[in-house]
Amino acid sequence: GNSVTQMEGPVTLSEEAFLTINCTYTATGYPSLFWYVQYPGEGLQLLLKATKADDKGSNKGFEATYRKETTSFHLEKGSVQVSDSAVYFCALPGSGNTGKLIFGQGTTLQVKP
Amino acid sequence: DAGVIQSPRHEVTEMGQEVTLRCKPISGHNSLFWYRQTMMRGLELLIYFNNNVPIDDSGMPEDRFSAKMPNASFSTLKIQPSEPRDSAVYFCASSQDRKTYGYTFGSGTRLTVV
Numbered sequence: 001g002n003s004v005t006q007m008e009g010p011v012t013l014s015e016e017a018f019l020t021i022n023c024t025y026t027a028t029g030y031p032s033l034f035w036y037v038q039y040p041g042e043g044l045q046l047l048l049k050a051t052k053a054d055d056k057g058s059n060k061g062f063e064a065t066y067r068k069e070t071t072s073f074h075l076e077k078g079s080v081q082v083s084d085s086a087v088y089f090c091a092l093p094g095s096g097n098t099g100k101l102i103f104g105q106g107t108t109l110q111v112k113p
Numbered sequence: 114d115a116g117v118i119q120s121p122r123h124e125v126t127e128m129g130q131e132v133t134l135r136c137k138p139i140s141g142h143n144s145l146f147w148y149r150q151t152m153m154r155g156l157e158l159l160i161y162f163n164n165n166v167p168i169d170d171s172g173m174p175e176d177r178f179s180a181k182m183p184n185a186s187f188s189t190l191k192i193q194p195s196e197p198r199d200s201a202v203y204f205c206a207s208s209q210d211r212k213t214y215g216y217t218f219g220s221g222t223r224l225t226v227v
Contacts, residue, residue, distance in 0.1 A: 034215050043117075043204050043218035044156075089156070091215075099144050099163050099208075101216060105155050 001095035002027040006088075006104035013080055013111050021075040021107045023064075023090035033057075033066055033073040034101065036089040044089060047075075080111045119205050119219035126226055131193040134222045137186055138207030146216065147180055147190050148204040156204075162188065195226045 007022040025033065032051045036044040048057035050066035050073065057064050062077045075088060090104040118137040126132050138145050146161040160170040162182045170180070177196070182188040192199055202223050206216040 032215075036215075036218075043220045044206075044216070045218065046215045049215055099168060100146065100158055100161055103156050 004104045010108040016079045019077040019080045023073045031093045034091040038087045082111045085111045117219035129194045132195045134190040136188045136205030142207035142209045144208040146206045149201045151201045197226045
C-alpha cells in the first residue's frame with residue numbers, strides 16, 4: 001500500500017537558515033501529496049499540496065516539488081523564522097479509494113533566534 | 114466557515130469513567146476522521162466516516178472505544194471505561210475531496226485520564 005517516510009528530527013536551525021525536510025513516498029500511480037504543519041498546542045493545518053507530478057506547491061515561503069523520478073516531495077524554505085518552529089508532516093492518500101490520508105511520523109523544527 | 118469544531122478542548126477524568134468527545138465538521142464535507150496523537154505513537158487514525166457511514170475502524174484500539182456519526186454535522190468518540198493509557202490529544206478532521214483538497218483539522222481535545 002501507499003506509504004510515506006520523513007527524515008527524523010528534531011531539526012534545529014538558526015533564524016534565516018535554509019531548511020530542507022526530506023519526504024519520500026511509495027504509491028500506486030500519482031496521488032496528490034501534502035505537507036501539513038502543527039504549531040504548538042494546535043491541530044494540523046494544510047501547508048501546501050501538489051496534485052500531479054512536477055507540480056510545485058508553495059505557501060508562506062515554503063515550497064515542495066512533486067518529483068516522480070525520485071518519489072520525493074521535500075519541503076524547503078530559503079530563510080526560516082522563529083515562528084516556523086513546529087512539527088511538519090508529509091502525507092498522501094491511502095491505497096485505493098479509501099478516503100484516508102497516510103501521514104509521516106512528523107519532523108520537529110526548532111528555529112533559534 | 115468556523116472550521117472543524119471540537120469539544121471539549123481539555124478533559125480530565127478518573128480512570129473508569131466514560132468520556133465523550135464531540136466534533137462538528139465543516140458544512141459540505143462528506144468525510145470525517147478521528148485521530149489520536151501521542152508522543153510515543155505519533156498520529157494514529159482511529160476511524161473514518163464517509164457520508165456518515167463508518168468505512169474503516171481498524172484503528173480503534175479496543176472495544177472500549179466507539180464512534181458514531183448520526184448526521185452530517187456531528188460525530189462523537191466515546192471511551193468507556195477510560196484508562197490512563199488513553200491519555201492523548203484526539204483530533205477530528207473533515208474533508209470535502211480527500212484526494213485533492215486534503216483535510217481540515219479541529220484544534221483537538223486533550224484528554225487526561227488519572
